[in-house]
Amino acid sequence: MCGIVGYVGAKPAAPILVDGLARLEYRGYDSAGVAVLGPSEIRLHRDAVRVRELEASLPKRFAGKTGIGHTRWATHGVPSQRNAHPQLSADGRVAVVHNGIIDNASQLRAELAADGVELTSDTDTEVLAHLIARAHTSDTTTLEQAVLATLDRIEGTYGLAVLDRAHPDRIVVARNGSPIILGIGDREMHVASDTAALVRYTKQVVHLDDGELATLKADGYQTFTRDARTTKTAVTVDWDTSDYGSDGHAHFMHKEIAEQPDSVRRVLKGRLDERFHTVRLGGLEMDARELREFRRVKILGCGSAYYAGQAGAQFIEEVARIPADAEPASEFRYRNPVIEKDTLYVAVSQSGETYDTLVAVQELKRKGGRVIGLVNAVGSSIARECDGGVYLHAGPEVAVASTKALTNMLVGFALLGLHLGRIRDVSPADGRRLITALQALPEQIERILADEDHLAAVAKDLAQAPSLFFVGRTRGFPVAREGAQKLKEISYRHAEAYQTSELKHGPLALVGPELPTVAIVPDDELLERNLGALQEITARSGPLVVVTHDGVDLGVVPAHVIAVPKSEPELDPLLLTIPLQLLAYHAALTLGHDVDKPRNLAKSVTVE
Numbered sequence: 001m002c003g004i005v006g007y008v009g010a011k012p013a014a015p016i017l018v019d020g021l022a023r024l025e026y027r028g029y030d031s032a033g034v035a036v037l038g039p040s041e042i043r044l045h046r047d048a049v050r051v052r053e054l055e056a057s058l059p060k061r062f063a064g065k066t067g068i069g070h071t072r073w074a075t076h077g078v079p080s081q082r083n084a085h086p087q088l089s090a091d092g093r094v095a096v097v098h099n100g101i102i103d104n105a106s107q108l109r110a111e112l113a114a115d116g117v118e119l120t121s122d123t124d125t126e127v128l129a130h131l132i133a134r135a136h137t138s139d140t141t142t143l144e145q146a147v148l149a150t151l152d153r154i155e156g157t158y159g160l161a162v163l164d165r166a167h168p169d170r171i172v173v174a175r176n177g178s179p180i181i182l183g184i185g186d187r188e189m190h191v192a193s194d195t196a197a198l199v200r201y202t203k204q205v206v207h208l209d210d211g212e213l214a215t216l217k218a219d220g221y222q223t224f225t226r227d228a229r230t231t232k233t234a235v236t237v238d239w240d241t242s243d244y245g246s247d248g249h250a251h252f253m254h255k256e257i258a259e260q261p262d263s264v265r266r267v268l269k270g271r272l273d274e275r276f277h278t279v280r281l282g283g284l285e286m287d288a289r290e291l292r293e294f295r296r297v298k299i300l301g302c303g304s305a306y307y308a309g310q311a312g313a314q315f316i317e318e319v320a321r322i323p324a325d326a327e328p329a330s331e332f333r334y335r336n337p338v339i340e341k342d343t344l345y346v347a348v349s350q351s352g353e354t355y356d357t358l359v360a361v362q363e364l365k366r367k368g369g370r371v372i373g374l375v376n377a378v379g380s381s382i383a384r385e386c387d388g389g390v391y392l393h394a395g396p397e398v399a400v401a402s403t404k405a406l407t408n409m410l411v412g413f414a415l416l417g418l419h420l421g422r423i424r425d426v427s428p429a430d431g432r433r434l435i436t437a438l439q440a441l442p443e444q445i446e447r448i449l450a451d452e453d454h455l456a457a458v459a460k461d462l463a464q465a466p467s468l469f470f471v472g473r474t475r476g477f478p479v480a481r482e483g484a485q486k487l488k489e490i491s492y493r494h495a496e497a498y499q500t501s502e503l504k505h506g507p508l509a510l511v512g513p514e515l516p517t518v519a520i521v522p523d524d525e526l527l528e529r530n531l532g533a534l535q536e537i538t539a540r541s542g543p544l545v546v547v548t549h550d551g552v553d554l555g556v557v558p559a560h561v562i563a564v565p566k567s568e569p570e571l572d573p574l575l576l577t578i579p580l581q582l583l584a585y586h587a588a589l590t591l592g593h594d595v596d597k598p599r600n601l602a603k604s605v606t607v608e
């Protein structure tokens with residue numbers, strides 16, 4: 001994986017391809033390349049460089065009106081020029097870009113080598129180019145037939161785009177487990193793995209489904225499967241080019257942290273019913289009677305989405321009084337889980353393309369489970385696979401480390417939990433209490449963000465430590481896990497999260513002057529127990545940063561104190577999470593790291 005672009009039309013392809021790749025940089029990558037169809041050959045330019053360096057080194061004579069491009073995040077073979085995409089067939093006839101993993105690539109490489117094909121890369125993608133070229137058994141074989149014949153031999157996942165020197169008027173694309181999106185222009189067609197590469201050129205897009213292919217020509221497109229043609233309906237993308245700008249911020253992550261008050265307003269807009277003290281979630285496509293039949297809620301996500309799911313499960317269980325828990329989707333799909341008809345399954349994903357979560361949803365559907373989605377990207381794979389859901393409306397998120405999308409996930413779970421609670425046992429008074437608290441969130445987040453200078457100073461101290469603990473109890477534990485995750489992702493400092501109550505059962509052995517602890521200490525019914533744990537850390541000379549509420553008295557505990565506004569107890573985790581984002585951001589800045597594109601990570605993880 002990571003980013004695919006393609007163009008066919010009347011304009012020079014190379015500038016459009018490079019622009020599209022630049023808009024996909026946020027997904028994370030280690031090499032980049034483009035290929036265009038010239039008058040008599042496929043012209044290829046690729047290297048283990050950033051897109052701007054690729055653009056600067058493009059040959060002056062690189063003309064062609066049909067082309068494909070790719071930013072690669074290495075899975076097979078180290079980042080290098082020979083392993084960068086596009087990959088060419090041995091005869092130079094076919095060029096391929098590919099996201100996903102070909103599981104039987106080793107076997108196919110061995111077969112090709114035995115037939116005398118010289119393999120020039122370590123990638124699994126290269127076999128696709130050779131096999132498509134070799135599938136042209138006669139002059140009448142179409143590119144579509146050659147691609148289909150090749151896919152019959154492939155085991156694994158793919159989103160791919162193919163150029164053929166013999167068919168210069170088209171690009172053929174295919175999808176199985178990795179997103180492919182068509183962009184419909186004016187006498188031109190685009191393709192990408194992410195709408196970010198398309199919004200400058202068109203707002204009309206078509207999402208391919210698994211097992212579907214498409215032929216793109218300048219005058220339109222045709223979608224099909226192995227067995228038949230298919231009919232697709234274009235959808236309109238609400239985002240535009242300005243949504244992907246930095247708006248004067250030094251980094252996209254900083255911009256996205258600052259956007260959280262407005263993104264929370266968007267996810268709440270039109271969903272709070274003050275008359276009946278409840279929530280309107282029409283996207284669930286289930287009435288009150290259906291929702292009352294569920295006796296359990298199971299939440300599935302990966303990374304930060306999983307931690308948001310843990311917080312969401314606590315909210316749902318506390319408010320709606322339905323047993324709820326969260327599990328990593330990447331583990332759920334492998335353990336042959338028991339699927340219960342009275343369990344509501346919730347899939348959470350910022351991109352809507354997280355492969356592990358998508359496959360978990362598909363497994364649930366095969367076994368008769370009822371699945372809804374909490375997804376940010378409209379029209380994404382997970383959104384389309386689910387039976388209904390709640391769009392998060394956070395807007396495009398460019399930085400790899402999720403901030404505003406994660407916050408909107410937490411709000412989304414609060415909306416779902418209140419909705420489930422009000423059709424059960426939550427009183428109108430409690431409904432009104434929580435709605436009032438939800439309405440106050442944007443202004444409270446603004447107050448937290450105004451404390452950035454203080455947070456930056458604390459982060460500068462934390463950045464010097466080689467390892468840290470994050471601790472929290474009950475509602476605070478998912479906050480601690482997310483805080484540790486953020487710090488690890490972008491500062492590359494080791495950080496581990498524990499339940500505060502577990503400190504004395506082992507981790508306390510590591511506490512000392514060289515290991516700071518970031519403690520989540522809400523002003524709730526467990527305040528005194530949390531203060532006792534802080535005393536245990538202080539007694540062992542452990543440096544402390546305490547994230548707590550305005551007015552909490554820590555007594556004689558020496559600590560850097562970060563105070564946030566008090567919400568209702570059920571919503572406290574959301575506000576306690578916000579300062580941890582800025583701590584991670586400023587720690588990474590202090591250490592001189594690339595905040596938006598941390599090493600080894602990708603924004604949308606579409607492989608296992």
